[in-house]
Amino acid sequence: MTLEKCQCGQNYEHHSGPTHAFLGASAGCWKAYGQVLALEYKDPKRWEGHRYTVDAYACQHPGRCEPRTIESINLHLVSLCLVLERGMSTDFATQNAIRIPNELNPRWIEPPTSFGSIGIADLLRVQNSEEHLKLSREYAREVWQSWGRSHALIHKYCDWICDSVASTRPKDLS
Numbered sequence: 001m002t003l004e005k006c007q008c009g010q011n012y013e014h015h016s017g018p019t020h021a022f023l024g025a026s027a028g029c030w031k032a033y034g035q036v037l038a039l040e041y042k043d044p045k046r047w048e049g050h051r052y053t054v055d056a057y058a059c060q061h062p063g064r065c066e067p068r069t070i071e072s073i074n075l076h077l078v079s080l081c082l083v084l085e086r087g088m089s090t091d092f093a094t095q096n097a098i099r100i101p102n103e104l105n106p107r108w109i110e111p112p113t114s115f116g117s118i119g120i121a122d123l124l125r126v127q128n129s130e131e132h133l134k135l136s137r138e139y140a141r142e143v144w145q146s147w148g149r150s151h152a153l154i155h156k157y158c159d160w161i162c163d164s165v166a167s168t169r170p171k172d173l174s
């Protein structure tokens with residue numbers, strides 16, 4: 001069995017299956033991600049961890065600098081920050097992480113050299129839905145921490161998003 005090191009830092013069996021168009025995932029890692037998503041789609045409890053899984057995975061596989069990866073990495077880091085630091089719901093993150101305005105000039109963020117100890121395949125080894133949800137949160141937290149050098153920049157985007165949402169909300173009339 002030949003192992004191949006993925007951008008996330010984990011080793012997966014080498015194979016020639018499909019990969020994502022621009023995320024930096026190896027075919028072995030991408031296959032494991034598909035298996036995790038399949039579990040989340042059919043189990044409401046695991047589904048609660050879906051936002052964590054998707055954002056953590058994307059941030060562990062930022063790919064290389066190009067327009068679509070710039071958009072992707074900024075969106076997924078903002079989503080992690082909104083949920084983990086700002087206490088926003090995963091629905092709020094899904095709806096608003098895409099709203100980084102051009103005037104803030106989102107750019108390529110140089111990835112860290114390590115993305116934490118948890119890999120996507122660890123989610124295939126848990127015993128039940130509760131453990132899946134718990135580990136997906138830890139996974140998100142670890143990956144967010146690994147991007148620590150970029151937190152100040154991402155906070156700026158989150159501030160803008162939260163301010164703009166607050167300013168469009170109807171005023172409290174009481």
Ligand SMILES: [Zn+2]
Nearest residue numbers: 006007008029
């Ligand atoms: Zn990987």
